[in-house]
Amino acid sequence: MTRLQAIYHIRCDAKSVDERARTIAVEQSVEMPLAAIDDPYVLSEIVGRVDDVREIGAGLFEARISLSAATVGRDAGQLVNMLFGNTSIHDDVVLHDAEIPDDVAAMFGGPRHGLDGLRRRVGAGRRALTCSAIKPQGLKPAKLAELARRLADGGIDYIKDDHGLADQSYSPFAARVTAIAAALGGSTAHYVPSITGDLDAMRTQIAVARDSGIDTVMVAPMVSGVSNFHRLVADNPDLAFLTHPSLAGAARISPPFHFGALFRMLGADAVVFPNHGGRFGYSAETCREIARRALEKCTGLRPCVPVPAGGMSRERVGEMLEFYGADIMLLIGGGLLEARERLTEATTAFVAEVHGWKSK
């Protein structure tokens, strides 16, 4: 029977770690004393198995625990529940990674468009993609539309909503999306609205976006619930999806697995994550690994575009392209907006640098 393997990093002393790993295996599967189980199928297949425990640093251990894929079924929420549901409450454990069998990953389906699809939408060839964000929240639709128009005039590929833009009374979703789509008429820039609320609300927003000709949207899966994100992807195969890291935390699920592997498997065509050296504390190594996981060859899964972001600026474009290569989307939000009345010129310069970049 197919099994997943969850890989945990545990802070523990060497004497206790084997017992700690067994406890996690029980917590993440049957969650009860094994002595009280007499069903042979449960004991042989459902109880988590400790496949390996090894020391990887002082007081830090890696435990590999396999879980039956039958416990996950076809639901993304149940996948994260099985991998980390109760164990997320233990502060000595991080979900470092998971080995997901190809048939399970293929069932979730991965990006429907991915790197090639997002490049094709904007005629980008093999170069890096460019992206900016419209903000701040609080602006009325007409003002946001004007910002979008000025970014588009600078030749940017994608213009996403700030993740704070939802369906607020001062800028309702439908009014905003209609105004921005109208402002971008005739431009090659693609507007990427942020889709929020419960699943019904998200579907209504997607319908509104479609009516305005939009083909790419953004979702924060940890806010929406991964099952609902995955459902939207499955129900809208023609749309491309960017994921936002809101509420994804920092410390408990390793970012390369969270953003590079999990969100990709669930259908993210592009994944926004905090770049090193910006407003967030990820290391360069973590960021390189997120990008690697998003792009690496996986049977049946298209590559997902890494979108390092969070306090990026034009000054860092060359460095970021050297670091990540061209299979990337460069997102500069506030760093462009602070050009104010020179927003289009700043955008044009950003776009020119990306288009003209050649690896040293």
Place this chain on the structure above:
Amino acid sequence: MTRLQAIYHIRCDAKSVDERARTIAVEQSVEMPLAAIDDPYVLSEIVGRVDDVREIGAGLFEARISLSAATVGRDAGQLVNMLFGNTSIHDDVVLHDAEIPDDVAAMFGGPRHGLDGLRRRVGAGRRALTCSAIKPQGLKPAKLAELARRLADGGIDYIKDDHGLADQSYSPFAARVTAIAAALGGSTAHYVPSITGDLDAMRTQIAVARDSGIDTVMVAPMVSGVSNFHRLVADNPDLAFLTHPSLAGAARISPPFHFGALFRMLGADAVVFPNHGGRFGYSAETCREIARRALEKCTGLRPCVPVPAGGMSRERVGEMLEFYGADIMLLIGGGLLEARERLTEATTAFVAEVHGWKSK
């Protein structure tokens, strides 16, 4: 204009903390350089305001940051996005608490039944409620139904699904719920199935549960997405909702706010959380505070039943009742199931102790 106040605990040095607090206020509101904003409404109302910063320990500061309630609108997901979306990615900050204005809390609505309603369902008067869980996952519906019947024969009030029970092929939701409801016919015990999947799947499961006469269900809001949890509560005012802490993490959102305040405000009638001295690391003080927050008088919100759980045993019943008082639901899962063929007798003894308890 109505404002929320988010309360963060920040690990920082004294010299940098004011700037760090201002950075969080910007990150959680407009997420861009203030110098690039010229809209007076945004500057005066939407930008987060640092109301107070004070040292509460060595290198630990409490910052109170107010946010416009207009940014939240009526969506629970946008509420958590505003309170902790991007800041959850910073590992020096914990969302300690939030002061939510009464009109915002009343809009979310809180428990529809709460403590009184859950007592009334089982004719419990003012005593503590009793609960157990059926598990392990992997058992077929008939076996789970037999366990439920034996717990019911012992006089237990509520029998909940283990949170690992979803809609798996070896025990599909509909077959399980139908079998268990039939097995409990004529008993006073209330079966509480775990509702999982995307919002559509959860609604289908609720319809199946209703057809079997079920009036109480369990949801894990951090897996389902808080917006979807809140939607189910609003759409099903006759159902009572238990929340499960799966994926709620330990370290980044303080448990008293997370379980006692947030889940209650969104409609949890009873909130399961890890008790001190069990399988999880919460302190007695944390648990007391969760229970206090779940029960405290709040304008317009019914009290929510605290359900301390996670490795509880019959031996701890007296101690837990002394600690929490009788406004509680005592949940013993594996600790009863390990009685195996004497499950009904162990349940009877547990129930008798709770019913007979008098505060010393």
